[in-house]
Structure formats: C-alpha cells, structure tokens
Amino acid sequence: MFRVFWCILHRDLTLALRRRTDVLTTLFFFIIVVSLFPLGVGTEKETLQTLGPGVVWVAALLASMLALERLFAADYEDGTLEQMLLAAQPLSLVVLAKITAHWLLTGLPLVLIAPLAGMQYHLTGESILVMMGALLVGTPVLSLIGAIGAALTLGVRGGGILLSLLILPLYVPVLVYGSGAVEISRIDFSATGPYFALLASFLLVALTFAPLASSAALKISLE
Amino acid sequence: MIAFLSQGGYAFFVWGAYGMTLILLVAEILFLRYKRRTILARIGRLIRMRHSGVKQ
C-alpha cells in the first residue's frame, strides 16, 4: 500500500521538477497578486495591516486553484490515468499520492514565501508565524477539496473557469478561519488555538473523504 | 387604494420585492412554455422528415 503511495509521489515530483517553470509560475502568481493590492488600496500601514491576512489568503486560494487544472490533466491526456484506474491498487490511494505531490509543489512554497508577503503588509513576527502555521494546515485542505473539482472538470471545455466556479465557494470555511487566525493574532496571540483546532479538523475530514470523492469523480469522467 | 399602494411610505421596498418575485416567476413559466414549444416543433419536424424518408 505505502509502496504505491511513495511510487506515485516520487514519480509526480520527478516529473514536476523536470518542468520547474510550472511550480515557479504558481509561486510568482501568488507574489504578484499580493504585491498588487498595496498599489490599489494605498500603502498606509494601518490599512495594509488590516487587509494583509485576507489578501494573502485569497491570493493563496487563487494560486492553488490555478495549479489544480494541471493535477490530473497531463496523466489524462497521455492515458496514464486510465491505467491507474485499471490497476489493482485502490484509486483513492493513487489520488491521495497525486494530491500530496501537488501540495508539496504548490502549497508548501506558499507557506515558505508567506513571511515575505507578511513583511510587505507590515505584520508582526508573531502574526507571520501564525500565518505560516495557518497556511501549513489550510493549503492541504485546498488541494484536497480542489482535487474533486479538478477530477469533475477533466477534459471539459472551459475547464479552468468552470473549476473556479465550482471550487471557490467550497473554500469559504478555510478562508474564514485561515485569515481569522492571523487577524486575531494581532490582538491576542493565545486566542488562535480554536482556529487551528478547526483548520486541523477540516484537514482530517478532507483527508478522509476528499480522496474517495475525487476517485469517484475520476471514474465518472473517464468511463 | 392609494393607502394600500403606498404601504405606509414603503411602497418602493414592498413592491420592489414583490415585483421582482412576480417578474421572475412569470418569466420562468413563459420560458418553460417557450422551450416546450420549440422542442415539440423540432420533434415534429424530425418525425415528418422520417415519414417522408420512408415514402421515398
């Protein structure tokens, strides 16, 4: 079981690292969106501090959603996905491995670049820490839920736009508590506990159900 | 009558809400009838085409 998981994970990571620009595009998209906001709303320190958590989270949502399109697309086009469907191993395990690879390539870089965004918005050191933590727990949920949408819109015309319409409403809870945690950390660092508990419970629930739902969606899309 | 129409000075809000509801519900019914008619017409054409094809 774990061999399959590692195998797929390793394969996806190797494939992605051969085409590094894909990974870097997502990252730079995030940086550009975050940098554009101060130019639009003004560079006042107070405004930026209030807007910061929300802007960073919305940018993270968009960045991870943009990358979702590629989650199954390449394997779908060259027929690998059908082979995986026919394999003896449970499809949800394969899907989970692919999602993990996807998160390592698009979610984790966002977590690591977050301090830069935090400094642009004059957040304090504590808030930046909370933001990194919240992104670390929250972005996997985004990848997991997004995988369902990516599987449903596989090979559909206008898939990218459609994907955003389907998936963004489902991202609301993560957005609310993710940016909420950063928001509250500016007032009271110790009050962030419940936010992390909720984000972690979202992660656990998503880990249990999202691979199942995505593999069901893949079966529908591929038959 | 005028008192009824003015709704205690809140005519815009009351009739705005009721008006939109009326418009959308009637529009939905009209659209459904229109759609049914176009489908029937298309199927009718198909059937006629098939029958004339058989005769030839």
Added chain:
Amino acid sequence: MALNWFRFAAPSAFYPLAGRAIPIFWWLTVIPLVIGLVWGFFMTPDQLGGTNAQKEYYRIIFIHVPTAWMSMWLYVVMAGWAAVGLVFKTRLSFMMANAIAPTGAVFTFLALWTGAFWGRPSWGTYWDWDPRLTAELILFFLYIGYIALHSAIDDTRRADRAAALLAIVGLVMVPVIFWSVNCPDPNQCAALHQRSDLTRMEGNILFSMLTITFAFWMYSFATTLMRLRSLILERESAAGASWVETTLGKEGAS
C-alpha cells in the same frame, strides 16, 4: 394492491403522469397564493411592536421567508435525487435533479433580492455580511456551479453523474460553510438576523406566510415537472425512443 413504484421510474411512464399532475399543481399554487396574499395584505396589522418596531415593509416576510425556505429545501431535494440516481442508476432521477436546479436558483436569487429590499428599511442597508445572507449567496453559487458543470459536459450520462456528485459534495459542505460564516470567531458567535421562532409570530402573519410557502412549494413541483417533461422529450427523442412519437400523436402534439 401492490403498486409498483419503479414502473414510474421509466421516462415513458412518467411523462404522461407528469402531464396530468401539472394542472393540479398549478391550482394548488394559485389558490393558496391568492389566499395568502389577500390575508397578508388585509388581515395583518400595519405595524409590528417589539423593541424594533417594523412598519408595513415587514410584509416582505410573506415572500422572503418562503423563497429562502424553498431555496434550501430544493437544494436538499436536488442532492437527494442526485444521490438516488448515483445509487440506483435511474435516468429519471438525474433528470429530476436537473429539472429542480433552475427553479432552486430562481428562489435563491429571490430570497437575496427580497432580503435586500427588507434589509434597507429595517437595517438601513441593502447588503450586509450577515451569516445567513452570505450562506444564501454561496448557495446561489452552488446552484450556478451545478448548472454550469452540467451544461459544460456534452456527454449527457457523464454530465448527469458529474453534476450529481458535485451536488452531493455541496450538500455536505453547506452546513460547514454556514457554520463558518455564522461563527467567524470560534470564541464567540454573533448574528444580525434575530433568532426565529415560529410560535412567537402573530397568528395572521404566520398563516399567510405558511400558505404562500405552500404555494411556492407547489409552484416548484409544477415548474420542475414542466422542465422534466421537456428534458424527457429532448433526451428520449435524441435517443430515438419510439414512444415519443406515439405519445405526442395521442396528445395531438399540444
């Protein structure tokens, strides 16, 4: 006498049945609607007391609450039919889910619209990021997503099943979304909408609200069945089913 319900799961059997049911549902819509509206406008007080006195504009409640209820209920029914379709693989269930979606979207939009027109005089604003408003808005997006996904996929069978899965995922997410916008701060919850309690409402108001809810419910049945009949015709004739021709011939293509 054992009635075989699955007999009506065949589109050819359901089509004439729906045709006979539609006029009944229209009467069931119109009569309660007229009663409810007349009662609501003439038998109810002009002003509501309480700490926050509401004047005539509270009459929007007679359509606001029913549309909001229907928008949520129809989503549940839609997801329910979608689930039935996925489990039993019945074509008609998917068509049913498909036929409900536009009516549900219309009611969701109306709930938002009438809410805005009520919010302006009573809260002083058309829109507020109140939990229920936000959740209703997201419900609207879910309906639109369902319709968009279904219409984007050309293969009907795949479209049915993909959209059904989406509807079920949405149904699971709705309580979480509602809860998250209701308690953005887990340490304390606040809401602009007051707690609703049907037993504390004035009898006449409650009566007209419930009659109109019933009317809208029957309206949903009527429009859903109308749309369903169109869908059945469209799909079955595309599939070349011979009953379409005979049935239409019998009805005089009316």
